[in-house]
Amino acid sequence: MKHVEKLETLKINGDFRRAYGRGKSLTAPALVTYALRNRAGRCRYGITASKKVGNAVVRNRCRRIIREAFRTLDEPVRGNWDIVFVARGRTSQTKSTDIQRVMKAQLKKLGVIA
RNA sequence: UGAGUUGGCUGGGCAGUCGCGCGUGGCGGUAACGCUAGCGAGGAAAGUCCGGGCUGCACAGGGCAAGGAUAACGGCUAACGGCCGCCGAGGGUGACCUUAGGGAAAGUGCAACAGAAAGAAACCGCCCCGCAAGGGGUAAGGGUGGAAAGGCGAGGUAAGAGCUCACCGGCGCGUGGGGAACCGCGCGGCCCUGCAAACCCUAUCCGCAGCAACAGCGACAGCAAGUGUGCGUGAAAUCGCACAGCGUGCCCUGCGUAAACAAACUUGCAACGGCUGGCAAAGAUGUGCGUAGCAAUGCGUGCACAAGAUAAAUGACGCCUUCAAUGACAGAACCCGGCUUACAGGCCAACUCUCACC
RNA sequence: CGGGACGUGGCGAAGUUUGGUAUCGCGCCUGGUUUGGGACCAGGAUGCCGCAGGUUCGAAUCCUGUCGUCCCGA
Numbered sequence: 001m002k003h004v005e006k007l008e009t010l011k012i013n014g015d016f017r018r019a020y021g022r023g024k025s026l027t028a029p030a031l032v033t034y035a036l037r038n039r040a041g042r043c044r045y046g047i048t049a050s051k052k053v054g055n056a057v058v059r060n061r062c063r064r065i066i067r068e069a070f071r072t073l074d075e076p077v078r079g080n081w082d083i084v085f086v087a088r089g090r091t092s093q094t095k096s097t098d099i100q101r102v103m104k105a106q107l108k109k110l111g112v113i114a
Numbered sequence: 115u116g117a118g119u120u121g122g123c124u125g126g127g128c129a130g131u132c133g134c135g136c137g138u139g140g141c142g143g144u145a146a147c148g149c150u151a152g153c154g155a156g157g158a159a160a161g162u163c164c165g166g167g168c169u170g171c172a173c174a175g176g177g178c179a180a181g182g183a184u185a186a187c188g189g190c191u192a193a194c195g196g197c198c199g200c201c202g203a204g205g206g207u208g209a210c211c212u213u214a215g216g217g218a219a220a221g222u223g224c225a226a227c228a229g230a231a232a233g234a235a236a237c238c239g240c241c242c243c244g245c246a247a248g249g250g251g252u253a254a255g256g257g258u259g260g261a262a263a264g265g266c267g268a269g270g271u272a273a274g275a276g277c278u279c280a281c282c283g284g285c286g287c288g289u290g291g292g293g294a295a296c297c298g299c300g301c302g303g304c305c306c307u308g309c310a311a312a313c314c315c316u317a318u319c320c321g322c323a324g325c326a327a328c329a330g331c332g333a334c335a336g337c338a339a340g341u342g343u344g345c346g347u348g349a350a351a352u353c354g355c356a357c358a359g360c361g362u363g364c365c366c367u368g369c370g371u372a373a374a375c376a377a378a379c380u381u382g383c384a385a386c387g388g389c390u391g392g393c394a395a396a397g398a399u400g401u402g403c404g405u406a407g408c409a410a411u412g413c414g415u416g417c418a419c420a421a422g423a424u425a426a427a428u429g430a431c432g433c434c435u436u437c438a439a440u441g442a443c444a445g446a447a448c449c450c451g452g453c454u455u456a457c458a459g460g461c462c463a464a465c466u467c468u469c470a471c472c
Numbered sequence: 473c474g475g476g477a478c479g480u481g482g483c484g485a486a487g488u489u490u491g492g493u494a495u496c497g498c499g500c501c502u503g504g505u506u507u508g509g510g511a512c513c514a515g516g517a518u519g520c521c522g523c524a525g526g527u528u529c530g531a532a533u534c535c536u537g538u539c540g541u542c543c544c545g546a
Contacts (some may be wrong), residue, residue, distance in 0.1 A: 009425075011387075011425055012387055013426095014387090029411085038228090047425095053171095053262090054137090055444070056443055056445055057443095057444055058444095058446080059445095060445065061330095061429090064134095064428085064429050064430085065429080065430085067133095067134090067429080068133080068429055068430050069430090071132090071133065071429095072132080072133085072430075072431095079352090093440080093441095095430085095440075096430055096431090096433095097430080099430080099466090112314080
C-alpha cells in the first residue's frame with residue numbers, strides 16, 4: 001500500500017450491508033474480512049468494531065490496530081474492491097504485525113492481492 | 115514496633131523511523147495545494163444525577179392553579195440538591211466516621227399475627243359489696259407484641275393509681291450564654307404510642323425546551339396558507355383605526371398578528387449521503403504570594419493557559435527505568451461549577467491507639 | 473441530547489397500587505398405572521425477588537445509589 005494516495009473509507013450503512021450480503025468473507029479469531037468488487041472506480045475500505053468487542057477505548061484500539069496493519073501492507077491491490085474489516089474479541093490483545101499476517105493471507109485467498 | 119484515621123499527589127519516560135487530526139506562525143505557489151515549525155484526551159474525558167452560561171419559544175410585569183424539588187442552624191457561591199462551619203442523634207478506647215435531621219394537640223389513613231386492649235384499654239389477677247348470680251374499684255403483677263399508656267424508689271391505700279414526694283426523662287414558663295440551631299439553671303403542673311423514604315401540612319425555590327438548540331446558504335422537483343365584522347383613503351386593500359379571533363394550563367395588563375398597484379409577493383412545511391456558522395486561545399479558568407476569615411471563600415497582585423473532530427485524529431516498531439508498563443479505570447463531541455460511580459501500583463503530610471526506652 | 477419500561481425457581485409470567493403468607497403454567501425428581509414408553513393420577517424439590525445501602529418492629533413492594541436489557545423522540 002506504500003506510496004499510494006489516501007484510500008477512501010466506507011461511510012454509509014448501505015455500503016457495509018452490500019459487502020456483508022454479496023461479498024466473500026473469511027474468518028479468523030482476531031479478524032473477519034469481507035471483500036466485494038465495486039463500480040466506484042477506486043478501492044475503498046471500512047473498519048467495524050461492534051459494542052460486543054468492548055467499551056469505547058477498546059473499540060478505538062481495535063480500529064487503530066487494523067488500520068495500521070492495512071496501511072503498512074506491502075502488496076498493491078489488484079482492481080477496485082470494497083473491503084470491510086470486522087474486529088473481534090481477540091483483536092484488542094493482538095499486535096498489529098500479527099494482524100497484518102492474518103490480513104495478508106485472507107486478502108490473498110480472496111484474490112484482492114497477488 | 116505494630117495497627118489505624120484523615121487529606122493530598124501521581125496515573126511511565128525517550129524522542130529515532132513510518133503514519134494521523136487541526137490550520138496558529140513561516141516559506142513557496144495566481145490558486146487548489148505543498149513543505150516546515152507548533153499544538154493534539156482524563157482524574158474521572160464515564161454515568162448523565164443536580165446547578166448555570168448560551169440559543170429559541172412574542173415570553174415583558176402581576177396573580178391563581180397544577181406539578182416538581184429541597185428540609186436543624188449560620189455562612190460561601192453566578193447558582194445548586196454542592197461546599198464550609200456548627201448543633202442534635204448514633205458508632206468507635208481514640209484520631210475520626212455516619213446522619214432525607216421541619217411538623218403526629220390541622221385532618222385522613224396504616225400498625226399483619228399475637229393480645230382483653232394498638233389509643234385514651236379491664237383477659238387473668240388484686241380489693242370491696244353480695245348467700246350466689248353478679249356489680250363496682252384498680253394499670254402494682256402475669257401473659258402477647260417491635261411498641262401497652264413516663265422510668266425507678268419511698269409514702270399512701272380496702273386494693274391501687276403522679277394520688278403525694280425525691281431523682282431521671284419529656285412538655286410549658288422565666289432566666290443566663292450564643293449570631294442561630296442549641297446548651298445550662300430555676301419554677302410549674304403531669305397532657306399527649308409509632309409510622310409523614312403513607313396521603314398530607316408548613317417554609318423556600320422553579321416558565322418550557324434543548325447545540326440533532328438555533329442562525330444562514332443552495333440544487334432538483336413539491337405542498338399548504340395569507341382570519342371575521344365595521345369605518346376611512348384608493349379604481350382595487352395585502353394600507354390605517356376599532357372590536358373579535360389567534361399567540362402559555364387559566365386570568366389581568368401590556369405586546370405581536372408579513373406583504374399593493376393585479377400577478378406576483380410573503381410566510382411556513384418538506385426534501386438532500388446537503389453545506390457553513392454556532393465551535394475551539396481568555397474565562398463564574400488555574401496557580402504562586404500577600405491580605406480578611408476557624409473554614410468554604412472573597413479581595414489585591416504576578417505568572418500560566420492554542421485538542422476541536424463529524425464514521426470521527428494520539429497508532430506501529432524500537433530503546434530506557436521498573437518486580438511488572440503487551441497488563442488500573444478508562445477516549446473530548448457546545449462550554450463551565452459540583453455530585454456519583456470505576457481505579458493496578460507508588461509517593462507525601464498531619465493525627466490516633468499500642469509496644470519499647472528515657 | 474431527552475423520555476420511558478423491565479430485571480422474581482431451569483424457562484415464561486403474577487404478586488409491587490394499599491409493606492407482614494412469595495403464587496401459577498411448562499419443565500425436573502419420586503411413586504403408581506403399563507410388557508415397556510407416552511398420556512394420566514398422587515406426592516416432592518428448586519428463590520440472597522439484578523446488586524449495595526437506608527426508612528420501618530418488619531421491604532419483592534417505599535427511598536437513594538448502582539449494574540444490565542429493551543423501546544421511543546429530536
